[in-house]
Amino acid sequence: MHTDHAARGRTVRVGITAVASCLPESAVTSRRLQEHITAASGLSLPARTLERVTGIVSRRAVGEGEYASTLAVRAARTALTRAALTPYDVDLLVFASATRDxxxxxxAHVVQAELGSRAHALDVTNACNSFVNGIDLARSMIVAGRARKALVVTGETPSRAVRYAPSGAQQLRDGFAGYTFGDAGAAVVLEGVERGGILDVDTETHSEHWAVGGIFGGGSRHPRGDEHTYFRGDGTELREVFEKVGTSVLDRMRERTGLDWTDFRHILVHQVTVPYLERFVELTGIPRERLVVTVPELGNLASATLGVQLDRVHGGLRSGDRVLFVGLGGGVSIMTMVWEKA
Known part of the structure; x- marks a missing residue:
């Protein structure tokens, strides 16, 4: 599925007019995290195992009394200020995150109650692609005339789903991918623009791999019990699935739009570990200097990854600059979005 408004001659253009992100104050180094795990479990790991295997030096973690909505609200307030809008100017609020309160x-209702608006509010959840899915949904609603100004927010607190005291080597392996996680929030404002905007969206889904990793509790399968509230997944298997799926969605985007890697000022890619990012660059041929690398400093931020990266570069963008979003999410799904700054 893809959308290319420029090619179809539509008059409605929707762009991102403000961006913000929020990082919790508390930083947790991989060394400190490993010390905590070994002390709690009694397991022995070679020095700096977490850092060497993942390339992640540190990540942020929410504190007591901070939730997914907390990070989303903080990012939302900044984004609205940057857009010179009040909460009541927004008529669509989408909370798009793998995490929820x-x-x-x-x-979305918790976020809206804090902000004080009366927008149509709903959640969108699709693992680490949630935020891009939320942006695409908001764009579609504006194109359809259902909304004029949309606020899309995410608040990711995957640190709350990590097993810090595994009972043995098997639990350590099952939950190891969770040790890559970091917490963050992000927000974007979407509205009609005269030029540029979101030019192209494409998705590819391979749902036969849904069981490769996730948090399987809280629904009708496992409504209660702590065992299913921890993230479980084999990082190697997840990587193999994405390699098997391949780069076809990226190839289609380039063929359809006529854009090459060098036509993008920045390429924002979901980042799980440093080795995985390096493998992604190797498979796609994306120039490393186009990337916004956040994973060594912040870890795997789930769906907030691309929002945090965009916030870091947004202030330096000029009219006409293009940014490519590449989302990778459990389930599994791959997304691309081409956005041009108005």
Whole structure:
């Protein structure tokens, strides 16, 4: 599935007009995390195992009384200020995240209650592609005339789903991919623009791999019990699945739009570990200097990854600069989005 408004001659263009992100104050180094795991479990790991295997030096973690909605609200307030908008100017609020405050109601309502707006509010969840999915949904609603100004937010607190005291080597292996996680929030404002905007969106889904990794509790399969509230997944298997799926969605985007890697000012890619990012660059041929590398410093930020990266470069963008979003999410799904700054 793809959308190319320029090619179809549509008059409605939707762009990102403000960006913000939020990082918790507390930083947790891989060395400190490994010390905590070994002390709690009694297992012995070679020195700096987490850092050597993942390339992650540190990550951020929420503190007591901070939730997914907390990070989303902080990012949202900054984004609205940067867009010179009030909460009441927004008529669509999408909370798009792999994390939520609770099963029910939608965390979007928690965010909206804090902001004080009356927008149509809903959640979108699709693992690490949630935020890009949320942006695409908001864009579609504006194109359809259902909204004029949309606020898309994410708040990721995957650190709350990590098993810090594994009972043995098997639990350590099952939860090892969770040790890459870091917490963060992000927000974007979307509205109609005269030029540029979101030019192209494409998705590819391979749902036969849904069981490769995830947090399997809280739904009708496992409604109760701590065992299913921890992230479980084999990092090597996840990487193999994405390599098997290949780069076809990226190839289609380039063929359809006529754009090459050098036509993008920045290429934002979901980042799990440093070795995985290096393998991604090797498979795609994306020039490393186009990337915004965040994983060594912040870890795997789930769906907040691309929002944090965009916030870091947004201030330096000029009108006409293009940015490519590449999302990789459990389930599994791959997404691309081409955005040009108005």
């Amino acid at each position: 609770m099963v029910e109601p939608a965390t």
